[in-house]
Amino acid sequence: MLAQLPVWQRRRAALGGWPDVCDDGACVVGREMWQDVRIFFGEFCRRHYTTGAIVPSGRFLAAALARYVAEPGSQGRRILEVGPGTGAVTRRIIAVMRPEDQLDLVELNERFVARLQVLFQTDPLFRRAAARSRILHCPVETVDAEGQYDLIVSGLPLNNFSPQTVENILGVLSRVLKPGGTLSFFEYIALRAMRMAVSGRAQRQRLRGVRDAIAKLLDGAEIRRDWVWLNVPPAWVHHVRLAQPSPRHYTCH
Ligand SMILES: C[S@@+](CC[C@H](N)C(=O)[O-])C[C@H]1O[C@@H](n2cnc3c(N)ncnc32)[C@H](O)[C@@H]1O
DSSP, X not given: OGGGXXXXXXXXXXXXXXXXXXXXXXXXXXXXXXXXXXXXXXXXXXXXXXXXXXXXXXXXXXHHHTHHHHSOOOSSOEEEEEOOTTTHHHHHHHHHSOTTOEEEEEEOOHHHHHHHHHHHHHOHHHHHHGGGEEEEESOGGGOOOTTOEEEEEEOOOGGGSOHHHHHHHHHHHHHHEEEEEEEEEEEETTHHHHHHHHSOHHHHXXXXXXXXXXXXXXXXXXXXXXXXXXXXXXXXXXXXXXXOOOOOOOOOO
């Protein structure tokens, strides 16, 4: 469609504005998408360390992250999404969650929080879940909800953080997850290995620490790994189920 437009409108679209010539549903969706990409890229430039990606996740990655939200199971689940950004994965979670489920979104960045608030007021899909959703504007490290979430979906850029921060965050996520609950999170395929190959000693040591912290969580707890090739860049989604505590064992005399 863009190819049929005059040059000035194509330039405008390339810079992030969407041409005004079409006002049908498809164009509104396109405009919204452009806006999200623009906001996301702006935040990547401003806060590369916590934003961790140039563009929002694609729909295949979003679908893999929300895999266990879509699974049949008990009613009235509590779902936590960590690092929702401009809501690319949130959109999928809302589309597949059930009417009794509740959704909490924990986001650090105030611009992403503002975008999510607009979506919950204006986007028909988000509005459907508005009464059952909360946006928590804070670092996930401060969430204090021990054993309360049935499902956690995380979009955090763990490979940008220090090993201590990753251990701390994974510890918090494991604590707020209900026993038997599922945590789904992603890593870009081979990105850590590539960064390690071209980094200096200090960076390599940091990345090794991050790798070890993630491996410790996955060890014996990873129930499934999805390979998502159709994403920029391609990603793995790890699904982790933490064990139900076994009943206490007493010997009777
Ligand atoms: C890679 S982006 C993922 C955004 C979105 N889930 C997606 O897939 O398009 C990482 C997100 O995590 C957020 N974030 C980073 N550190 C955080 C923290 N400590 N607590 C909460 N959110 C955090 C960032 O602001 C950003 O929205």
